[in-house]
Amino acid sequence: DIVMTQAPLSVSVTPGESASISCRSSKSLLHSNGITYVYWYLQKPGKSPQLLIYRMSNLASGVPDRFSGSGSETDFTLKISRVEAEDVGIYYCGQLLENPRTFGGGTKLELK
Amino acid sequence: EVQLVESGGGLVQPGRSLKLSCVASGFTFSNYGMNWIRQAPGKGLEWVAYISSGSSYIYYAETVKGRFTISRDNAKNTLYLQMTSLRSEDTALYYCASGQGDYWGQGVMVTVSS
Numbered sequence: 627d628i629v630m631t632q633a634p635l636s637v638s639v640t641p642g643e644s645a646s647i648s649c650r651s652s653k654s655l656l657h658s659n660g661i662t663y664v665y666w667y668l669q670k671p672g673k674s675p676q677l678l679i680y681r682m683s684n685l686a687s688g689v690p691d692r693f694s695g696s697g698s699e700t701d702f703t704l705k706i707s708r709v710e711a712e713d714v715g716i717y718y719c720g721q722l723l724e725n726p727r728t729f730g731g732g733t734k735l736e737l738k
Numbered sequence: 739e740v741q742l743v744e745s746g747g748g749l750v751q752p753g754r755s756l757k758l759s760c761v762a763s764g765f766t767f768s769n770y771g772m773n774w775i776r777q778a779p780g781k782g783l784e785w786v787a788y789i790s791s792g793s794s795y796i797y798y799a800e801t802v803k804g805r806f807t808i809s810r811d812n813a814k815n816t817l818y819l820q821m822t823s824l825r826s827e828d829t830a831l832y833y834c835a836s837g838q839g840d841y842w843g844q845g846v847m848v849t850v851s852s
Binding site: 665669674677686722726728 | 773783784785788797799800837840842843844845
């Protein structure tokens with residue numbers, strides 16, 4: 627199984643500042659079709675997860691452009707610029723390259 | 739408005755069975771592969787099963803293989819998860835979610851306890 631490892635476990639950010647969350651996969655997520663199958667989700671307190679970024683760097687519908695995704699074949703970064711109160715929650719990376727689909731352990735974002 | 743509404747959860751004894759349903763609306767359900775993903779209390783996300791749009795491809799997590807069965811009825815816009823031989827470690831909030839997670843339901847709680 628592909629292991630997804632996130633860091634840090636938690637991050638505390640001043641509103642208006644930026645934040646970065648890292649995710650590392652145990653295997654390359656780059657498919658032969660050129661697509662990198664890493665995804666980012668946000669689970670706000672008491673809510674269902676929501677898709678933020680798909681295929682490493684594509685912004686999901688309705689997601690503010692303060693969010694961006696980047697990376698290589700095994701190392702990925704979610705960047706949130708100008709953090710707002712509504713960004714609080716747990717962020718998960720996940721891979722869809724192969725089954726079983728796997729997720730990182732999550733990174734909790736809090737406001738200072 | 740896109741909606742995924744799960745139902746069928748509850749308290750069940752170990753070894754018993756339960757069937758979850760997820761009714762979709764607001765998007766073309768038959769065009770999407772679908773997943774069941776669960777979250778144990780206070781824990782992270784665990785993928786459970788996937789079914790392709792036409793039911794040709796089905797995959798399970800090793801932890802549920804042989805005990806859970808995913809299925810769908812595109813005419814009824816409904817996804818199912820038949821769970822048998824339930825264990826305490828199956829206790830979780832079960833979400834249905836579209837292929838890459840564009841859409842998620844609100845989740846349904848399954849508690850396995852004597």
